[in-house]
Amino acid sequence: MTSAVSIKAMTPRGRERAERILAAATAVFLEQGYGAATMGEIGRRAGGSMQTLYRLFGSKEGLFQAIMAQKGATVYGQMEDPAIYEKPPEQALFELGIRLNELILNPETLATHRIVMLEGPHHPELQRIFHDSGPGRTRQVLARYFAAECQRGRLRLANVDAAAGQFLDMVKGAYFLPAILGRLDASTEIDIPGSVRQAVDIFLYGALTR
Template structure:
């Protein structure tokens, strides 16, 4: 059966990222930036985005408010930096899937493990909590995260399913829709539970086992027909 892409999938223009001041490149500056990001992750997770104060972050990280402003501009710049890093790390797991020569059942299982590992990092949990809590009040932040952090990942999955179906190793009628379904089946529950505090990085072994089961369930409907 020929592969068809989902005609209902919108081709949205990706929101542009507001410019952020250049981060100091000296080693000392790099270490300070890392400390700011670590402190911001902790404060966002503890207090939420709205209640978090830059002074709290500076106090925990050390350094000065001037250095923080020079590196990130403001609180929104900090959360953008966390989002960018998490998106990059998550994207690497799917890049490995795209280049994998393993059978789909092994390649997808490994990709699912890497996906849940990133979903349960404190930084990713902080990003999701901000997007969930502030999505209505700051739709541009929510839409940026979706356009840069969700949509490209589903596109990579769609390309993988297209390739594997054309090679006869999978049977996927609609790669775009299947990509969304796989994404949500593997990590949807992890995102929801980590956002509401019912799952933490300590639950990674359970999350990986759930991901393994999700991959098997997905493949039960996606293996080639005899």
């Protein structure tokens, strides 16, 4: 099974071939869903031999894993910018929240989430691959930041992993579900900075008057 890391180690020609296959697979998964997608259709769109397709990725699951690894490095990797986690909580969480909303409201990211939500119960491994490559790694990075801030005395959290999950759910809550359901359109008023600022304020300070 090939990953994004091993693709980088290929020759330029091999890398171009692998990237072409991944692009074709991404298009087929988004158009047809994971369950209905076939290696034959992916191979047809990518061109080249089916033997090469199977040699590089092994199976449809291997292709999906490679795509998720690639997205994890290029898309979710934006959530791991060390410069963010060197800042105090109020500033770090605000910048993180802005990036998260820009990420999850991207049409291709939304389509990927829909695939996993709809077909995950029938393909549990699909859920694990998606979680570990994207949302799960973001939660782990944030939990480590919370742990460091607790050691510095700037935060007091009983469970940093649970707190990371709770913050991420809060900060994406305003728009993610309507977007997944297709209820965001040109008439919808979207204020990502305002929504993120409120989520950060409630998470850090609560909603009671101070």
